[in-house]
Amino acid sequence: MKTLCLLLAVSLMVGVAVGVDRNNFKTCEQSGFCKRLRPYKPEKSQYVLNIDTVIVHGNALSAEVNTIDAESESKNVIWKYALKLSALLDGTFRIEIDEAEPLYPRYRTQLALDGEPKGDKLTLISNESGKLTLSNAQGHHVIITVEPLKFEFTDRAGEVAVVVNDNGQLVVEPLKTKVEGEDEDAGGENFKGHHDSKPRGNEALSIDIAFPEAEQIYGIPEHTDNFYLKTTTGGEPYRLYNLDVFEFELDSRMALYGAVPVLYSHGPKRSAGVFWHNSAETWVDVVNHAENTVVSSLVNLVTGGQKKQIDARFMSESGIVDLFVFLGDTPSDVFRQYTALTGVAPLPPxxxxxxxxxxxxxxxxxxxxxxxxxxxxxxxxxxxxxxxxxxxxxxxxxxxxxxxxxxxxxxxxxxxxxxxxxxxxxxPHIKREAGYFLHDDATEMGLYVKNKDGKDYEGWCWPGSSSYLDFFDPEASKxxxxxxxxxxxxxxxxxxxxxxxxxxxxxxxxxxxxxxxxxxxxxxxxxxxxxxxxxxxxxxxxxxxxxxxxxxxxxxxxxxxxxxxxxxxxxxxxxxxxxxxxxxxxxxxxxxxxxxxxxxxxxxxxxxxxxxxxxxxxxxxxxxxxxxxxxxxxxxxxxxxxxxxxxxxxxxxxxxxxxxxxxxxxxxxxxxxxxxxxxxxxxxxxxxxxDGLPVTRPLFQEYPKELETYTIDEAYLLGDKLLISPVMEAGVTSVKVYLPGRESNTRWYDVDSYQTYEANGYMNVDVNINKVPVYQRGGTIVPRKERVRRSSQLMVNDPYTLIVALDANNTATGSLYIDDGETFDYKSNNYIYAKITYDSVKLSYKFVNTKATYPTKSWLERVVIAGIKSAPRAATLRSGAKSTPLQMTLHRGNDVLVIRKPAASMAQEWEIEFTY
The missing domain is CATH 3.20.20.80 (Glycosidases)
Known part of the structure; x- marks a missing residue:
């Protein structure tokens, strides 16, 4: 029977592509805690700050939060929670809410953060009229309403940027001694023949966040829906639960392989964001009040106008409330604030x-x-x-x-x-076969994940009967x-x-x-x-x-x-x-x-x-x-x-x-x-x-005031220099490409022809099967190596070409990083990081860290200056004590000046001076 089960499972995995079987995966209605929490309305319970317990010290406020019986005149305390509000460096705050005396310890996510976040100064400014006002060193304020509990975070201009528990949907289900039949699903849940014993009972939590003045909201990957998130009212919430979804479908909020619970909001006024530090199954509802939905229509009827706000709500099966709030002001700010917490990608080989x-x-x-x-x-x-x-x-x-x-x-x-x-x-699955050293060792040393009865958990994967190493055990990881x-x-x-x-x-x-x-x-x-x-x-x-x-x-x-x-x-x-x-x-x-x-x-x-x-x-x-x-x-x-x-x-x-x-x-x-x-x-x-910024960037990151960029998710930027708009339709002879930067008079250069385009929103671009619309931003310098060999290792010592794309002021900047490509020697100053600048008088190559050096054999083979209107009469390379006259060719058809074979070493600083 086990062999048959495996064969059926494998046949599902390798069979003919027919699409995802949704029956294998839960909906919110089939997920006990989501079904329980999603309809929750604030009148069912109330969280109140016990003002007498507030202590502000260093970078943190601590206090007791109570849930009270809202229907009782005496407002009896039902449960007690411990609140901690922390101010962190770089305009970030953290809210933590845990049970004051939990029956068992509640899980706190362990590995997501890149070390302990660094604190900022938190100052209590006022305590009056049922509200506390605090500020950090950067001038952001936090206004805490005592009853019902609410947190309002302001930007540096004093406007509210993020509101936590605006809709009163904060819930932390306390751990209780299980009593059979006391709760609908506390005794366990069933799904497709699988029984979840839920030994601790219900322990779910939720919190809602409002983003005033936001146009769009982004994040919570991984899904196949648009990059910008849509209102979930009337459908399924976005789900964060790492799953092997065979033949996943497009335009879906279903869970996929990844779950990163970070959200960003953006509008013309500001960017903001939150990171829900929780590793349990999570569902996220989104309501964009500007969208034409029944909910927004009702809100507009009550408020007398369109409410420009986006609401989000996290619902998780377990853990504690642990929410980081990012107060921007720009998209780059919030992206950096997130990576300051969770770390950057190390330099890859x-x-x-x-x-x-x-x-x-x-x-x-x-x-x-x-x-x-x-x-x-x-x-x-x-x-x-x-x-x-x-x-x-x-x-x-x-x-x-x-x-x-x-x-x-x-x-x-x-x-x-x-x-x-x-x-x-x-x-991670390990074949359960006697004589296989890894299985024998893991069994003897007790390194496998255990089942609910405390025995080695056994499941089925590619090898057949398999067990899984428990990497939470330091001995298993070691x-x-x-x-x-x-x-x-x-x-x-x-x-x-x-x-x-x-x-x-x-x-x-x-x-x-x-x-x-x-x-x-x-x-x-x-x-x-x-x-x-x-x-x-x-x-x-x-x-x-x-x-x-x-x-x-x-x-x-x-x-x-x-x-x-x-x-x-x-x-x-x-x-x-x-x-x-x-x-x-x-x-x-x-x-x-x-x-x-x-x-x-x-x-x-x-x-x-x-x-x-x-x-x-x-x-x-x-x-x-x-x-x-x-x-x-x-x-x-x-x-x-x-x-x-x-x-x-x-x-x-x-x-x-x-x-x-x-x-x-x-x-x-x-x-x-x-x-x-x-x-x-x-x-x-x-x-x-x-800097912690994305390598691949949405257009609105660099052009945060242009509303058209907010929903563009089929074109993107590499750094701030190249705009990529892949052709992703069959048989097309033209595509629409959006060139941002109208307000800043940005120029864009076709990387194939160096033809110049002024930023003016959408334009139709003729394409054939060989053409990919790629544009270099005016004001940038991009390094290239144009002698392509069988592998990158064989190109290490090859020469560089610099593509200088001029802006309206005839200037451009770029950078170049060089090291050995594979070791950590760069951490000992064995590298080159150079800034390259052009200002019509000269092109300079200068090291950012003059203590860092690397003996690269690469040299400068060519400089291409695009968008040049007034060509110099002469160009001279100055490197060390040497001065070398250079040959130039001006291509009038597309205003391109080519300097051939300057032969400057990239291992040392140099300048090319121009004479007019």
Whole structure:
């Protein structure tokens, strides 16, 4: 019977693409706590601040909050809660509400934050008329209404930017000793034959947040709906619950592989945001009062006009109220405030920004060798080949198939000789097979997640009967990390990197294809705690599980090289903080135009939620992309941070050379476009480590006053320099492209022709199958390397071309980052970070940190200055004590000046002076 169950599960996973089976996943009505909380109205309970308990010290206010019997004249206290309001650096506040004396400890999310947030000064300004007013050092105010409890946060202009509990929907269900039948579902819940015992009973919570004057709201990835969030009244809320959704559908609020509970609001006046620090299943309702809905119509009737406000409400199954509030003022401010809490992506190894070739599965070493050789034979650059689960010995991780992959060391060496790398998959499910070292060790050492009865949890995944390492146990994480040591994983080297898939976790025969909520996880032992207090349930930590998995992988990858080399890890499950350890992709998409379009909005959403290193499977995982779709997907993928082609085991092979020669040529062109800009990408990711801003940016981030940009989610910016508008429809000969920046008189330059366009909103652009609308902003300088070779490693010492696109003032600025591309030596000042400026008199290349140096052999081969109206008579390179006259060519047709072979070393500062 178990074998039959596995075969049925696998057949579902690899069968013909027919669309998601919604019956496998809960609706709000089927999720006990969502059904309970969503209809909640404030008259059912009331939260009141006990003013006599307020203490303000340092950066925090602490006080007692009571729920009272609103129907009683004496207003008897029903329950007591502990409130803490903290002021944090950079215009951020934190609200924490926990039970004052919980029956058991309530779970606090552990791994999302990048260390303890740094405090700011909090000052009590006034205490009168049932309100407390406090301020931070930056001039933001917090007004706390005592009864009913409400928090109003003002911007620096004194206007209310965020209101917490505006609608009185704060709920924290207290933990109680279970009494059979006392609550509707406290005794347990059933779904599709699965029973959740709910040993602690009900412990859900909710809170509502209002954003006055907001036009749009964004965030809470991962979904396939628009980047901007829509009103959920009359439909399902957005769901945050990491799930393996087979053949996920488009334009949906259903849960997917990732759950990042951060929201941003934006309007012409300001940006603001909140981060709901909670790792349990969560549903989010949104009401945009400006939308034409029944709710907004009723509000307008009562208020006498249109209410310009967006309301959001988080409902989670467990945890505490732990809400961070970001007070902007701009989109860049709130994005930075979030990454200040959850961390930035570390500088990735340079190769990881190049092209990756994958398939489930390259069948053996000969297949890998043939694919590798074909990239060279067809003059296609590639940096990484990938191996899916079939490379292992019968789905046992940290092993190799003894027949198909009998010589992994030699296979890896063949790749690295060409500057290429290998990525192999390691999933969290462990095959339950006696004699398999990992299973035997985990069983003996007690490292597996436990079921509700305290025995090793057993589910079904690719290997068949499987158990799952409990990464919350420090010993389990340590043991797992040590498996990555070269002596423990023979055949690997520093050039073998890791793919962590199925880590939601995916369990084929589990409720909603995941782990039961009453499964048990390790909890740090505390004195006097046993029974329910001695472990966490999976319901508490579900959305965090994949984060603990990739952290342990990251630790292991560092351990194997004594912290010398930067690892690359790809994860499917994502949560707040994922960016500190791994890149992500959008999962098992389909070879359809709609999924190509969705990839842009999905990656925009996760980028603003801290995870810039995002991409989608080029060509689609399921089905087969015909030539036009494949061409357009490569063209789009070339401008997404993670650039990988991947496909299902049962699909027709689709390596580029298997298409007709014309399509192959177009794919080659797309790949070359990526490699030409690799150093630009690398510089953007370095700058992200400094400023925490997204690498991939929505247009409204750089143009926050332009209302048209607020709902554009099929075009985007790379940094503040390139605008990308991929062609994502079949058979089109023209597309609409929005060029922002009217108020600032911004110029845009077509990167192919250097033709200049003044920002004036939408314009129609003629396209053929070879054309991708990409524009460089006037006032910027973009570095390129135009000698594309078989891999990025072979281009390290190649020369640079600088594309200088002038603004209306004939000026431009840019930057360039250079290091060895793979080690942590840059942390010891072994790097170059240069600012490049042009002001018509000179072009200068200056180091930001003059103590940092790197002996690059790269040099300056060419300078292209676009938009030049008055050409200089002469140009002179000044480098050190040397002065060298330079040759120039002016192209009058498009106002482009080309300086050829300045031959300036990028290892030292220089200037090119112009004489008129």
């Amino acid at each position: 340079r190769f990881s920004l190049a092209y990756h070739q994958s398939r489930w599965n390259y069948v053996d070493e000969a297949d890998v060798r043939q694919v590798d050789d074909n990239f060279d034979a067809h003059d296609l650059p590639a940096d990484v080949l990938w191996l899916d689960i079939e490379y292992t010995d019968q789905k046992k991780y940290f092993t190799w198939d003894p027949i198909k992959f009998a010589h992994p060391t030699e296979m890896v060496a063949n790749l690295t000789a060409k500057g290429r790398k290998l990525v192999v998959i390691i999933d 043991y797992y990390s040590e498996r990555y040591k070269f002596e423990n994983f023979p055949g690997t080297s520093k050039d073998v990197h890791i793919w962590n898939d199925m880590n939601e976790p995916s369990v084929f025969n589990g409720p909603e294809i995941t782990m039961p909520k009453d499964a048990r996880h390790y909890k740090t032992p505390e004195d006097g705690q046993d029974g329910l207090a001695s472990y966490w349930e999976h319901r508490h930590i579900h959305n965090e599980y994949g984060l603990w998995h990739i952290r342990a992988t990251h630790d292991g990858m560092l351990l194997r090289t004594n912290n010398q080399y930067r690892p690359f890890i790809l994860t499917r499950s994502t949560f707040a903080g994922t960016q500190r350890y791994a890149a992500m992709w959008t999962g098992d998409n389909m070879a359809e135009w709609g999924f190509l379009r969705a990839s842009v909005r999905q990656c925009l959403s996760v980028a603003t939620a801290g995870i810039s290193f995002c991409g989608s499977d080029v060509g689609g995982f399921f089905k087969y992309p015909e030539a036009e779709l494949m061409t357009r997907w490569y063209q789009a993928g070339a401008y997404q941070a993670f650039f990988r082609a991947h496909s299902h085991i049962e699909t027709k092979r689709r390596e580029p050379w298997l298409y007709d020669s014309t399509t192959l040529s177009r794919i080659r062109d797309a790949l070359r476009r990526r490699y030409v800009l690799l150093d630009f990408w690398y510089t953007l990711f370095y700058e992200h480590t400094i």
